Amino acid sequence: MSLRTRPVHQQRTPRVLLPLALIAFAFLAIPLIGLLIAAPWGQMSELLTTPTALEALRLSIVTSLLAAAIAVLLGVPLAWVLARREFPGRTLVRGLVLIPLVLPPVVGGVTLLAAFGRRGLVGQYLYDWFGIQLPFSTAGVVMAEAFVAMPFLVITVEGALRTMDRRFEDAARTLGARPSRVFLRVTAPLIGPSLIAGAVLAWARALGEFGATITFAGNFPGVTQTLPLAVYSALEVSRDEAIALSVVLLAVSFTVLVSLRGRMLGGRG
Helix, strand or coil: CCCCCCCHHHCCCCCCHHHHHHHHHHHHHHHHHHHHHHCCHHHHHHHHCCHHHHHHHHHHHHHHHHHHHHHHHHHHHHHHHHHHCCCCCHHHHHHHHHHHHCCCHHHHHHHHHHHHCCCCCCHHHHHHHHCCCCCCCHHHHHHHHHHHHHHHHHHHHHHHHHHCCCHHHHHHHHCCCCHHHHHHHHHHHHCHHHHHHHHHHHHHHHHCCCHHHHHHCCCCCCCCCCHHHHHHHHCCCCHHHHHHHHHHHHHHHHHHHHHCHHHHCCCCC
């Protein structure tokens, strides 16, 4: 008698796991469903077109895109160094780079103040020499968002660089291509999907950033009040507006996760 092995996706689930999985799903999904049920759908257009909401939306889009651009510009070279270069203390450097992933956002804001505040480690020289004050400004919002978003891009791109087939790079070098040309014409296209995924994740993280932003940049309408901060402020005066803005952020987050599910799950749908 021959024994047939079921494909992985067809293997029977242990009985104890299915109820626990359903409980976990309910625990995570019910609050989201509750938000959608509580949403004032009939007033959504009116609530989302108030001057405060539109200004917060505009500021969120501008600052999050700038933060994502900074993450790409600085994060890709950093990911390449971490993936391809051997140097003393690389593990420590990687830990410091990725620590914003687990650092409480408010603590992230405090660290930014300690470094770039008016009397901070670097900020005091920026202010004394150039008159630049980053806290409580739109530039401070971009910095706070980039600080928490860049690790998402770095970890995604570093993983792609480590697992890609390097024979194509070796072939290009054998043919006489310079390192910069190899990177632009061979490496970058090969890691393109991961780079896009990392950039989108960084943008979504920047768009939803709250703790570091309110700590480092404050909550000033038209200057530093992004959508998450507008939700926080609206809770005190208009619950419906807070829910409407929350639905917008929920929709963006869900869209990003669904669009990147293949990349996050190793190509599986």
